[in-house]
Amino acid sequence: MICIANLRHRIVDIPDLAVDARHVAVIGPNGSGKTTLLVVCSGIEEPRNGTVRLLGRPPSAVRIGWVGEFPDRTLLFSRVYDEIASTPRFRNRPCRETNERVGAAAAQVGISHLLDAKVSALSGGEKALVALAAAGVDDPEVLILDEADSHLDADTISRVQDAVRKSTATHVLWCTQSMDNAAEADYVLFMERGAVRHHGTPDEVFAALEETCFYPTMWRVRR
Template sequence: MICISSIRCGCLSISDLTIKPGLVAITGPNGSGKTTLLEMIAGIQIPIEGSIRINNTEPRKTTVGWVGEFPDLNMTFTRVTDEIASPLRFSFQPCRAIEESVYELARTMGITQLLHRPVRSLSGGEKVLIALASALITKPEVLILDETDSHLDAFTLGTVDIIIRNVGVPHVLFATHRPDRVTSADHVIVIKQGEVLRKGTPDEIHLNSIQGSEHLSLLRTLRDPTLWRAVHASDS
């Protein structure tokens, strides 16, 4: 469990939030606080007030994998193999064990053909897959994808979804504006103006949003792309 209690940081103010294991979509208008929440869960930011615990442990003492919207901006090495292996090398793992781990993960993800390529030769979607492999190589307890799907084609996005469903990471959290991605999650957290507006399964949020609510303008339906676009085009 990820337990959030009385946190305040930037625009975020969340009194109480429990995130269950599984695939969790975090959505809401631009500037609502999605990235700030994910950065605090990852230990990148520390809340001004309150606490976050991942299975009763502080985020910075938990193994967290992170993939951002533009993952190539954070890539350090010129070869794909070295980029994937970098978290293990920085933790001084034995060379033979690192090689075996990289190959096994690449085989599982179906990207062995990329291992000996230069990073600069990869397409945008391939770079996302390499960043995902680098995030998974340490077998994290939490995997975070911060709007990583924003620039992916349908095929690559489908590949990413298959991978994150099958790698066995207890908590997978992703920020997204895409309705198809939200409805594919196990749980959904909707944020607006720094507060949690709704949480539940996609079906629960869909049902609640069409039964009458003061927030109906934001959550009429998760399954109507036209309304979805209208909602996220404005922060009002």
């Protein structure tokens, strides 16, 4: 369960919200507060007021994997293997376990052949896949993606989606501008001016938004 109460942080103002769904898509126009909400849910920032609870705990007490829109801003190590291995190493996993986890995470996103490559030599899509593997290597309870699909080609997006489906995370929070991706979610939050204006199943939210002219040519509603 994702529970938010009296949350106020920067532009975001959410009095009360409870979501019990695995794949939650967060959509809305630029500047609506989507990234700010995810940053607070990830524990990267503490909210100015209010609380966020994931699985009954504050974000700081939850294993969270984060994938941002621009991997270059978050990838820290020069070699792909070391980037993916960073979380289990920081958590003092044994070397053999770390190696097994890195191999499994790389295989899940199809980058096993890149483990010895330099991160600086990768394409943008490959860096996104490395970031996803690093986020998932230590079995996160919550996986958060902040427009991780924004600059990817169709093949890479498909690989990201497949890896997310295979993830063991209890909740996936995915901020996206792709209505096709949002339509595949279990639950959708539509944000505008810092508030959650509509929330529910994709069908419910898309039906409500037909009256708002938000991305009118992009809606894809599951039937």
